Amino acid sequence: MILSALTRARESGRKLLAVLIDPDKATRAKLKTLGEHSHSGFVDFFLWGGSLVNQPQSEYYLRLLKAHAEVPVLLFPGSVYQLDDQADGLLLLSLISGRNPELLIGHHVTVAGRIKQMKLATFPTGYMLVDGGRPTSVSYMSGTTPIPGDKPAIAAATALAGEQLGLRMIYLDAGSGALRPVSPEMIAAVRKEVDLPLVVGGGIRSPERARQALQAGADMIVVGNGLEGNLDWLPRLSAEVSSFGRESVGLKR
Numbered sequence: 001m002i003l004s005a006l007t008r009a010r011e012s013g014r015k016l017l018a019v020l021i022d023p024d025k026a027t028r029a030k031l032k033t034l035g036e037h038s039h040s041g042f043v044d045f046f047l048w049g050g051s052l053v054n055q056p057q058s059e060y061y062l063r064l065l066k067a068h069a070e071v072p073v074l075l076f077p078g079s080v081y082q083l084d085d086q087a088d089g090l091l092l093l094s095l096i097s098g099r100n101p102e103l104l105i106g107h108h109v110t111v112a113g114r115i116k117q118m119k120l121a122t123f124p125t126g127y128m129l130v131d132g133g134r135p136t137s138v139s140y141m142s143g144t145t146p147i148p149g150d151k152p153a154i155a156a157a158t159a160l161a162g163e164q165l166g167l168r169m170i171y172l173d174a175g176s177g178a179l180r181p182v183s184p185e186m187i188a189a190v191r192k193e194v195d196l197p198l199v200v201g202g203g204i205r206s207p208e209r210a211r212q213a214l215q216a217g218a219d220m221i222v223v224g225n226g227l228e229g230n231l232d233w234l235p236r237l238s239a240e241v242s243s244f245g246r247e248s249v250g251l252k253r
């Protein structure tokens with residue numbers, strides 16, 4: 001569903017917005033407000049996941065989000081413990097910027113049967129961590145070195161290898177709370193090299209950064225930290241994303 005939405009968006013010149021919710025930072029009020037924003041068409045997808053999930057009420061909070069949201073909620077798991085069949089699908093991440101075999105194939109083998117039992121829709125994603133100016137939770141937790149932010153050719157070659165391996169989308173991520181988002185040059189280099197839907201996130205905290213990523217070739221941006229404690233910014237952000245094309249692709253906006 002996310003793949004067809006991204007493809008339709010690209011064909012019609014539209015761009016999409018996903019909001020990342022860290023279950024450990026969720027509150028009832030925030031989930032309700034975010035869910036309602038999806039009724040207004042401000043959000044195309046919710047991503048659900050984090051580096052650590054200590055929140056004992058995580059399943060309950062996901063149920064709450066599902067009850068309020070009018071758009072799909074996709075798992076963006078920080079670990080194999082974050083599977084939940086209440087979600088509408090799973091970004092099946094292969095960390096192709098890194099050289100940690102567990103995150104390229106090992107964990108996938110561990111949970112393959114579980115994913116099948118759960119009947120979770122899977123979206124095979126080439127996940128690429130890019131240096132965003134400071135160590136992030138993902139680089140530390142994954143034990144991988146991000147692609148240097150000023151090496152667009154390495155990013156493009158990595159994405160191309162992911163496409164050749166049969167992955168269905170590319171997610172360029174500077175990591176949650178990155179000081180610098182993925183550069184427009186790197187986004188453009190990846191966009192030029194591969195045909196796959198391109199998702200970009202990490203450090204997008206202003207409409208300007210959103211616009212730069214979208215202009216450079218991102219099909220969808222992901223925003224998490226930038227909305228923490230400041231959900232009022234969401235309509236402005238959404239307007240920025242919508243300014244790239246208003247033709248409907250069958251989602252809510």
Ligand code: 1GP
Nearest residue numbers: 176177201202203224225
């Ligand atoms: C992180 O791309 C997401 O995986 C979102 O990053 O929290 O910095 O918006 P931010």
